[in-house]
Amino acid sequence: MKKNNLHTPPDAVPADTPIIAAHLSKSYNKGTVAALSDVSLEVKKGELFGLIGPDGAGKTTLFRILTTLLLADEGQAWVSGYDVVKNFKQIRRTVGYMPGKFSLYQDLTVQENLTFFATLFGTSVETHYELIKDIYDQIKPFSDRRAGKLSGGMKQKLALCCALIHKPAVLFLDEPTTGVDVVSRREFWEMLQQLKQQGITILVSTPYMEEAVRCDRIALIQNGRILHVDTPSRITGAFPVNLYAAKAASIYTLLKDLRSWNQVESCYAFGEWLHVTLRQDTGNGQALIREYAASRAHAQVVVQTIAPTIEDSFIRLATSNTLPYGSGH
Numbered sequence: 174m175k176k177n178n179l180h181t182p183p184d185a186v187p188a189d190t191p192i193i194a195a196h197l198s199k200s201y202n203k204g205t206v207a208a209l210s211d212v213s214l215e216v217k218k219g220e221l222f223g224l225i226g227p228d229g230a231g232k233t234t235l236f237r238i239l240t241t242l243l244l245a246d247e248g249q250a251w252v253s254g255y256d257v258v259k260n261f262k263q264i265r266r267t268v269g270y271m272p273g274k275f276s277l278y279q280d281l282t283v284q285e286n287l288t289f290f291a292t293l294f295g296t297s298v299e300t301h302y303e304l305i306k307d308i309y310d311q312i313k314p315f316s317d318r319r320a321g322k323l324s325g326g327m328k329q330k331l332a333l334c335c336a337l338i339h340k341p342a343v344l345f346l347d348e349p350t351t352g353v354d355v356v357s358r359r360e361f362w363e364m365l366q367q368l369k370q371q372g373i374t375i376l377v378s379t380p381y382m383e384e385a386v387r388c389d390r391i392a393l394i395q396n397g398r399i400l401h402v403d404t405p406s407r408i409t410g411a412f413p414v415n416l417y418a419a420k421a422a423s424i425y426t427l428l429k430d431l432r433s434w435n436q437v438e439s440c441y442a443f444g445e446w447l448h449v450t451l452r453q454d455t456g457n458g459q460a461l462i463r464e465y466a467a468s469r470a471h472a473q474v475v476v477q478t479i480a481p482t483i484e485d486s487f488i489r490l491a492t493s494n495t496l497p498y499g500s501g502h
């Protein structure tokens with residue numbers, strides 16, 4: 174297997190790189206389900222780093238390995254300079270982990286959950302209260318309510334407070350915004366920005382591609398493999414061809430027609446639009462697509478040149494060996 178050069182010997186883990194994964198592989202069910210394949214990743218101190226990928230991509234598996242809850246089959250990893258296998262106890266003391274499924278005790282109140290997690294880490298709610306104050310203030314009016322009776326957004330804030338109560342140097346958040354309303358999601362990302370200002374290194378996973386722009390750097394992951402790591406703007410900026418958005422009265426027929434046209438390199442549905450790239454684009458793509466749609470008797474045709482999103486980049490990277498036509502979704 175080809176190894177990249179992300180390989181750090183255990184005795185020389187750089188202090189400015191609190192998370193290092195080197196060639197991690199993990200499979201389940203006696204090797205029949207490959208969850209991670211040769212995953213290498215480095216997160217720098219103070220970064221807000223996003224792990225972006227669809228359900229089943231391997232995000233939770235990677236989080237569980239990095240937080241010492243699961244052993245990798247192959248590869249090595251270090252968190253805060255500690256080996257995830259040899260020094261798991263130290264890691265558990267220095268990291269905060271908010272698992273995807275809620276970590277809260279549903280029958281305990283907000284206040285009791287917080288106290289419980291503080292006790293677990295040998296600290297008190299008061300010791301690092303400043304760190305959680307802004308977040309906790311938002312749920313304080315419900316401090317006597319059982320966690321099970323909170324809204325999704327409030328549960329998420331409480332779970333974040335619990336993960337922060339011992340002032341971790343590194344914070345792992347596995348899909349913290351899944352199933353949470355849009356307003357709470359936006360507030361959550363703002364909270365993460367504030368935590369980052371306090372010097373906490375954050376690795377956060379999400380299946381929502383549009384959240385990628387909130388991160389300093391992201392890794393796109395699919396089928397247990399890292400497709401690419403970079404800043405969101407560099408990833409979209411590296412989109413190698415013109416991208417067009419097209420729609421017509423019958424979007425489904427247009428999709429079928431465009432996919433059967435030999436000029437089309439990729440075409441996939443994106444909300445109410447089709448996103449299209451052409452094989453040989455000499456800059457007149459909009460006109461070409463319009464003419465072709467007209468030749469197929471499409472009505473109300475609109476074609477625009479658009480800036481690629483992270484999702485466009487993800488689809489292109491994920492389907493690069495199956496182009497033309499891209500992936501429908």
Ligand SMILES: Nc1ncnc2c1ncn2[C@@H]1O[C@H](COP(=O)(O)OP(=O)(O)OP(=O)(O)O)[C@@H](O)[C@H]1O
Nearest residue numbers: 201202206207208227228229230231232233234235
């Ligand atoms: N305990 C397990 N036993 C068998 N297969 C598993 C187990 N845990 C995960 N998998 C499989 O491993 C792959 C990666 O799963 P993982 O949960 O790490 O992905 P994910 O990106 O976190 O997605 P999700 O949000 O759906 O959990 C998937 O194919 C999943 O079905």
